[in-house]
Amino acid sequence: MTLADLRRGDRARIESIDSRDKSVQRLMTMGLVEGAEVVYLNASLGGDPLELDVYGMSVSLRREQARCFGVSRMGAKPDVQRRG
Amino acid sequence: MSSVAASIPVDAIPRSRRARATFALVGNPNSGKSTLFNRLTGLRQKTANYPGVTVEKHIGTALLDGTPLDLIDLPGIFSLTPDSADERIAVEVLLGRVAGTPEPDGILAVVDATRLYQGLYLLQQLAEIGRPMVVVLTMADAAARLGTRFDIEKLSAKLGEIPVVSVVATTGKGLVDLKRELALAMTAEPRPLASFWPPLRAAAQQLLSGADTGSAGPGLQEVERSLVEEDPVATERLVALQGPDIVTQIEKARAELFQGEPGLAVEARHRYGWIRGVLDEVQSAAPPIARWGSFVVDWMNRPYPATVLFFVVMALVFQAVFAWATPFMDLIDAATTGLGESIRQFLPDGVLQSLIVDGVIAGVGSVIIFLPQILILFLFIILLEDTGYLARAAFLVDRAMRPVGLSGQSVIPLLSSFACAVPGIMATRAIPDRRDRIATILAAPFLTCSARLPVYALLIAAFVPSQTIGVVNLQGIVLFGLYMLGIAGGIGTALVLRRSALRGPKPNFVLALPAFRLPNLRTVAIALLDRVKVFLRRAGTVIFLVAVIVWALAYFPRSAAVEADAAAARAVAEASYAGVELTQQLARVDNEAAAAHLEQSALGRVGKVVEPVFTPLGWDWKISAAVIAGFPAREVVVAVLGTIYAVGAEADESSLADRLRSARFADGSRVFTLPMVLGLLVFYAWCLQCVATLAVIRRETNSWRWPVFAWAYMTVLGYLGALLIYQIGSRIAA
Numbered sequence: 001m002t003l004a005d006l007r008r009g010d011r012a013r014i015e016s017i018d019s020r021d022k023s024v025q026r027l028m029t030m031g032l033v034e035g036a037e038v039v040y041l042n043a044s045l046g047g048d049p050l051e052l053d054v055y056g057m058s059v060s061l062r063r064e065q066a067r068c069f070g071v072s073r074m075g076a077k078p079d080v081q082r083r084g
Numbered sequence: 085m086s087s088v089a090a091s092i093p094v095d096a097i098p099r100s101r102r103a104r105a106t107f108a109l110v111g112n113p114n115s116g117k118s119t120l121f122n123r124l125t126g127l128r129q130k131t132a133n134y135p136g137v138t139v140e141k142h143i144g145t146a147l148l149d150g151t152p153l154d155l156i157d158l159p160g161i162f163s164l165t166p167d168s169a170d171e172r173i174a175v176e177v178l179l180g181r182v183a184g185t186p187e188p189d190g191i192l193a194v195v196d197a198t199r200l201y202q203g204l205y206l207l208q209q210l211a212e213i214g215r216p217m218v219v220v221l222t223m224a225d226a227a228a229r230l231g232t233r234f235d236i237e238k239l240s241a242k243l244g245e246i247p248v249v250s251v252v253a254t255t256g257k258g259l260v261d262l263k264r265e266l267a268l269a270m271t272a273e274p275r276p277l278a279s280f281w282p283p284l285r286a287a288a289q290q291l292l293s294g295a296d297t298g299s300a301g302p303g304l305q306e307v308e309r310s311l312v313e314e315d316p317v318a319t320e321r322l323v324a325l326q327g328p329d330i331v332t333q334i335e336k337a338r339a340e341l342f343q344g345e346p347g348l349a350v351e352a353r354h355r356y357g358w359i360r361g362v363l364d365e366v367q368s369a370a371p372p373i374a375r376w377g378s379f380v381v382d383w384m385n386r387p388y389p390a391t392v393l394f395f396v397v398m399a400l401v402f403q404a405v406f407a408w409a410t411p412f413m414d415l416i417d418a419a420t421t422g423l424g425e426s427i428r429q430f431l432p433d434g435v436l437q438s439l440i441v442d443g444v445i446a447g448v449g450s451v452i453i454f455l456p457q458i459l460i461l462f463l464f465i466i467l468l469e470d471t472g473y474l475a476r477a478a479f480l481v482d483r484a485m486r487p488v489g490l491s492g493q494s495v496i497p498l499l500s501s502f503a504c505a506v507p508g509i510m511a512t513r514a515i516p517d518r519r520d521r522i523a524t525i526l527a528a529p530f531l532t533c534s535a536r537l538p539v540y541a542l543l544i545a546a547f548v549p550s551q552t553i554g555v556v557n558l559q560g561i562v563l564f565g566l567y568m569l570g571i572a573g574g575i576g577t578a579l580v581l582r583r584s585a586l587r588g589p590k591p592n593f594v595l596a597l598p599a600f601r602l603p604n605l606r607t608v609a610i611a612l613l614d615r616v617k618v619f620l621r622r623a624g625t626v627i628f629l630v631a632v633i634v635w636a637l638a639y640f641p642r643s644a645a646v647e648a649d650a651a652a653a654r655a656v657a658e659a660s661y662a663g664v665e666l667t668q669q670l671a672r673v674d675n676e677a678a679a680a681h682l683e684q685s686a687l688g689r690v691g692k693v694v695e696p697v698f699t700p701l702g703w704d705w706k707i708s709a710a711v712i713a714g715f716p717a718r719e720v721v722v723a724v725l726g727t728i729y730a731v732g733a734e735a736d737e738s739s740l741a742d743r744l745r746s747a748r749f750a751d752g753s754r755v756f757t758l759p760m761v762l763g764l765l766v767f768y769a770w771c772l773q774c775v776a777t778l779a780v781i782r783r784e785t786n787s788w789r790w791p792v793f794a795w796a797y798m799t800v801l802g803y804l805g806a807l808l809i810y811q812i813g814s815r816i817a818a
Binding site for chain 2: 017019020023024025026027028029030031033034035036041042043044045046047048049051054055056057058059060061062064065
């Protein structure tokens, strides 16, 4: 399962990263590393790009990069689920 | 408790030791850095929500109990690994690698309490530089609302006893403590070299061992960065210092540190591992305060509401620029016309009256009238930037930009270009890839900037009937079409370039989206006032000068033969007519004389020389001359037309639009036919008539190649567009 497979309101932990791409390394510098917990907030029209919450910061990335992050789903963030 | 080592009062530091120092102001994008800069220095500086808008080098002076401290406000960065042109500036200044900017004596680091996780990454790297340093924690009040409290003393201890001060930049709470800490840091001894990643530091020290540390070789920090980022320049410098054998040592050190993974990935894992441990200790949860505002914002960020909102916002801007400005424009129009008329009453006929009324007032006035529209447009762009909406727009439009070969990152500069291409092109510095950036730079001048508005508004008001079809106004449709034409030109250009000269890898869209926030009224007012000043300065200098020069060219040389003919015709009229008829005849004689004067004036002769070039577009020599005069700045054309047509105007034609409508060729046919006007509008939509834009393209691409290309390409495109429309249009009309 990768970041690209999450749905709105899902909370997930990053388990593995294919770090070859420069933009993936940039995302890692912004806090998307193994062990980090993220919340899938939104997608733009047509489902791409995505918006993630990374410890208080909204980060956007394209699905292509999202597929480089293997995740495990941890359930939904309660308040987001209620609204979703 | 808002500061750590706050026990020593400023007065305890001997004044002699307080030398003038420079500190770098560094932080993540949107961390409140620029607001703090304004607070500390009182200097005006733009703050906005889009990561990377602070692209100029901003220096201000803070007074710490009378002692000056210079601050350099650097563009926002996430780490010492730059990703775009403006981030590179920040890192180079920090590491003392920018000519003309000395390495900062200390660092004032800003970290947003709501995004401390990311902020601590940069703080580690900054602390490792080993300069005196003070950390400002901003938005602690916002973090408290979200349910987080901080142990500031513990945070300071974790960073190696670097003082941390909590400041609310909007109210100024905590500033006194901050100033005291800065005064202490100014005179502090260099801190012992700390490292949050000891193996990297050890490897760098190993590579530098035995070298003369006082020489011009790379510093410890530079060697560390080159190990992680594989920077070839730093490697060369190391080879120059230590000999060619060092290369194998570098390879060995990298293999040991990174185990075959990219250095940046290993660094991120290591540093965030440390951060998670620290956050567990310094943060504690408090019950969050639920707010209706955040509920609404979350909903508005969803795909469909956000898309609807995007179009509503765009429509609102469009509507505002054209509907709200009208009363103000009418007011300015009445004022300039009234001024011209009263001066005509006071001054005798002759050179001086003509210079002031026909040259200065008609010329400058016809441009000033568009100030309300331009201000409303800029107000909206500034508001969109300051609230964080532009980054949201980029997120929404990213997908639509892909077929063009660009990303949502290009949207922010392009939206700014609707106000003015110059700030738009400067905002491209946040685009990481050079090819994406140049394609965006070349697309920007196509978008309908505020200087095109006067030309469009004048021609549309004069020649497109104000007819309503259903619910839409015909004039509105033409204007909308012109905006679309500009967008099509820009997108087409980017598309072609990305498939030819600027072919390259697909751009990505990694962007930190700022939270929506209410605009800071002070920031908005200051930014808007800046634009008013720029506009009025232009009207008072360039446009004034061009208007006077064009007036002089249109007025001189006065022909004695024309005067004599006119005097004779006047005598004949006085002998043959009386009363109303005489007045009419005299007016006719005056007009014919004015037209004859204009035609043999310097401007008339120049216009006639260039006229053949523009005859295929249906232009007469007057428009040709005005268009040529408009190449330095396109809004000048309105001033020039104002002056040219004022010189030979009939008394009952008060407005420039009326005068244009009655312009005729020598054979009596109308000059401004619909195909010709539409062609002229297309010419203005595409032609690059702006020296300021060319200069900024030259500066940003660092070559003459791109501005020359942009100018030639857009001029040819504008000419061909006008040619096609006029030739086809007049055939259909015939």
